[in-house]
Structures are given as structure tokens and as C-alpha cells.
Amino acid sequence: MNLAWLSSIPGAALGAAVTYRVARIQWGERRQDAAERREMEEARTRREAWKHDYDSVHAMLIDAANLAYQVSHRGPLTHRDFADLDTALLHTNLEQASQRTPDELEAPLLEVAKHVANLLPQAVASDAETLDTYELVRQGEAAAVPAERTIRSEHIRAVAQARAAEDLEAAVRAARRALTKAWGG
Secondary structure (H helix, E strand, C coil): CCCHHHHHHHHHHHHHHHHHHHHHHHHHHHHHHHHHHHHHHHHHHHHHHCHHHHHHHHHHHHHHHHHHHHHHHHCCCEHHHHHHCCHHHHHHHHHHHHHHCCHHHHHHHHHHHHHHHHHHHHCECCHHHHHHHHHHHHHCCCCCCCHHHCHHHHHHHHHHHHHHHHHHHHHHHHHHHHHHHHHCC
16 A cells, blocks of 8 residues: 555645645735725825815914014014904914814814913003103193003013913914824824
């Protein structure tokens, strides 16, 4: 009896087992690659879905940083300066953006909006307004300089404006970090 064929059975079984194992590993890798591609595609789709809002929020944060810079380096700002910088509109836009962006951006954007709003009541009188007020008192047309127009009250508002600008800068930095994280960066 020829038993040589029996010696080839373990080799063939081992070959089949190795082939099966390699096929299973490759199948698992293909499934994992497909899942990763699907996940990346979903992330890209989510990004594209709120790209317009991302660009809008990014521009608002630049405007808020510019506002803080203007107060810190050019300030204190007057009502007209705040109007020229569209500060009230920026505040409104930030509040609205916080409602239409991903949840993780809501709190940082509302914080920036709060600090923008804190700047508005700290506007100082322009030099012309101050001089006009003091001239009315000098001419006797007014009994005294109103309390909100004294040099001391203007100085207090200027200091409060500078502090509010520092707080705004910190809030903008935090919002930028949150925006970058939400974007996937």
C-alpha cells in the first residue's frame, strides 16, 4: 500500500488554514478601511454642511478681535467709534450664530457676544461733546457738568472699556479654539 499521499494531507491542510487566515485578515482590513473611508466621508459631509456658518463665525471672531484691538490700542472709543465698527450688529450676529452652529460653539459664542455687549455702555463722550458741555457751563447756559460727563466718570468708563476689551480678547481666543475643534482641526 502506498502511504505517500498521507504525508501530503497535513501540508495541504496547513496551506488551506494559512490561506483561510490570510483571507480573513485581508477581509477585516478591507472592512476597517471601508469604515474609515465612510467615517472620513461623513466628517467631510458634516464640514461641508456648515461651511458657510463656519466662515461666518470665523469672520465674526476676526471682527470681535479687531474690536478688542481697537479698544486696547486706540481706545477709549466713543459711541461713534462703536457705531463705525458695527459693534451692535456684531453682538446680534454672534448671538444668532450661537443658535445655528454645533452645540459645542454655543457657549463660547455667547460669551464673546456678552463681552461685546459689555463694551457698548462703556463708550466715552467724544472730545467735541465734552468741550461743548464744559463750554455751556462756562457760558452759564448749564448749571453744572452732568455727572456722566465729568472727567472722572469718563476716566472710569475708559478703564472699564479697557478691562472689557481684555475680557473680549480672552473670550475670542477660547471661541477660536472651540471653532477649530468643532471644524475638526
